[in-house]
Amino acid sequence: MIPLSYYLIVSAVLFAIGTAGVFLRRNLITILLSIEIMLNAVNLSFVAFGRYAGDLDGQIITFFVMTVAAAEAAVGLALIIALFRQRESLNPDAFTSLKW
Amino acid sequence: MPETFIFYAFSAMAIIASTLVIGQRNPMYSVLLLIASFGALSALYIQLNAPFVAVAQIIIYAGAIMVLFLFVVMLLNAPREDAAEWDRSHPLQHPNIGRFGALLAALLVVQLAWALTKVSELETPVGARADGASVGSVLEMGRILFTRHTFAFEATSVLILVAMVGAVVLARREGSNQ
Numbered sequence: 001m002i003p004l005s006y007y008l009i010v011s012a013v014l015f016a017i018g019t020a021g022v023f024l025r026r027n028l029i030t031i032l033l034s035i036e037i038m039l040n041a042v043n044l045s046f047v048a049f050g051r052y053a054g055d056l057d058g059q060i061i062t063f064f065v066m067t068v069a070a071a072e073a074a075v076g077l078a079l080i081i082a083l084f085r086q087r088e089s090l091n092p093d094a095f096t097s098l099k100w
Numbered sequence: 101m102p103e104t105f106i107f108y109a110f111s112a113m114a115i116i117a118s119t120l121v122i123g124q125r126n127p128m129y130s131v132l133l134l135i136a137s138f139g140a141l142s143a144l145y146i147q148l149n150a151p152f153v154a155v156a157q158i159i160i161y162a163g164a165i166m167v168l169f170l171f172v173v174m175l176l177n178a179p180r181e182d183a184a185e186w187d188r189s190h191p192l193q194h195p196n197i198g199r200f201g202a203l204l205a206a207l208l209v210v211q212l213a214w215a216l217t218k219v220s221e222l223e224t225p226v227g228a229r230a231d232g233a234s235v236g237s238v239l240e241m242g243r244i245l246f247t248r249h250t251f252a253f254e255a256t257s258v259l260i261l262v263a264m265v266g267a268v269v270l271a272r273r274e275g276s277n278q
Binding site: 043062066090 | 266
C-alpha cells in the first residue's frame with residue numbers, strides 16, 4: 001500500500017505547477033487551465049485524505065469542487081470571449097483600462 | 101509490486117503532462133495535454149478506491165470542461181503567445197517584481213515542504229483504516245450526499261443556474277439587446 005504522504009507530495013507538486021502557470025503565462029486561456037490544475041491537485045489530496053480517514057466526505061467535497069470548477073470555467077471562458085472581442089488579444093496586459 | 105508501479109507511473113504522467121501544459125506556447129496543445137493529466141489523475145482515484153470520482157473526473161473534466169475550453173480556443177482562433185513579447189512585457193522581467201516573485205515562490209515551496217514533513221509522520225498506508233466495502237461504494241455515497249449534504253447539493257444547482265445565465269449574458273454580443 002502507498003503511504004498517504006506520497007499522494008500529498010504529488011498533490012503539492014501539481015499545485016505548485018498550477019501556481020507557476022498562473023504567474024508565468026501571458027495567455028488568459030493557459031491561466032485558466034493552470035487554475036484547473038490547482039483545483040485538481042486539491043481534489044487529489046481530498047480523496048487521499050478521505051480514503052485515509054475511511055469516510056466518504058472527501059469524495060463528496062471533490063464532487064462539489066468539480067461543479068464549482070465547471071461553473072468557474074463557463075463564466076471565465078465567457079469573460080475571455082467578451083474581452084477578446086474588445087481587444088483582439090488574450091494577453092492580460094492588454095486589459096489595463098481600470099488600472100490607476 | 102504492481103500497485104506501487106501503477107502509482108508511480110500515473111503520478112509521473114500527471115506531473116509531466118501538467119508541466120508541459122504550462123510550457124506550451126499553443127493553447128490547443130495545452131488543453132490536450134491537460135486531458136492526459138486528468139486521465140492519469142482519474143487512474144489515481146481508482147487506486148484510491150474512489151470509482152465515482154474517477155468516472156466523474158473523466159466525464160465532467162475531460163469530457164465537459166475541456167471540450168468547452170477547446171471550443172473557445174478554436175472559436176478565438178487562439179493567438180499563440182509571442183516569446184519576444186513575453187521577454188519584453190512580462191512583469192517578472194522587471195527586477196523588483198521578479199525578486200518579489202522569487203521570494204513568494206520560495207515561501208510557497210518552504211510552506212509546502214513544511215506541511216509535508218508534518219504529514220510524513222503519517223506513514224500508515226492509505227486505506228489501512230478503511231472498512232473495505234462501504235468506502236468507495238457509489239450507493240453509500242449517494243445516501244450521504246442526499247442526507248447529510250442536501251443543502252450543499254441544492255445550493256450547487258443554484259450556482260450552476262447562476263453560472264449558466266451569467267455565461268450567456270457575458271458572452272452575448274453588444275448591441276443585440278432586443
